[in-house]
Amino acid sequence: MDQVRDLASKNAAVIFTKSSCCMCHSIKTLFYELGASPAIHELDREANGREMEWALRGLGCNPTVPAVFIGGKWVGSAKDVLSLHLDGSLKQMLMEAKAIWF
Template identity: 65%
Template sequence: MDRVSKLAQQKAVVIFSKSTCCMCHAIKTLFYELGVSPAIHELDEDPRGREMERALLSLGVSPSVPAVFIGGRLVDSTNTIMSLHLNGSLVPMLKAAGAIWL
């Protein structure tokens, strides 16, 4: 849990992902298209990935990936991110966190 918390503070946007997950790819693409340069942690490529995945599940992220932190705060996964984007809340949240300057 401590590792996830520390990594979540690393940048304005932090994404815990798996390299083979199509929803993870979609979320990463969305952030790139918005001009965000997130820190990405591929759990399936990290020796401690299983441990981090369990920590994310204990935080209530289900499924465990993609798990998105904005400004160090857990925003959740695909459904929440897409809902925020569609209702116009995501960009202001990213601006407030210092992830973009539009």
């Protein structure tokens, strides 16, 4: 769990994904379109990806991917991120975390 927290706090925006997950791809694309360059950790390609997935579950991430952290704080999964985007607060969160500049 410490590794996940450490990785989540190293960048302004961090997304834990799986390469085969279509919602993960959608969330990554949304961040890129907003001008962010999140750190991406694909759990199915990480040597200790299974342990990281269990750690995410322990942090309350359900489903475990995509798991989005902004400014080192857990934001949520795809549903949560899309809701934040629709109400306009995702962009503000990214600006406050210095993941994007406007």
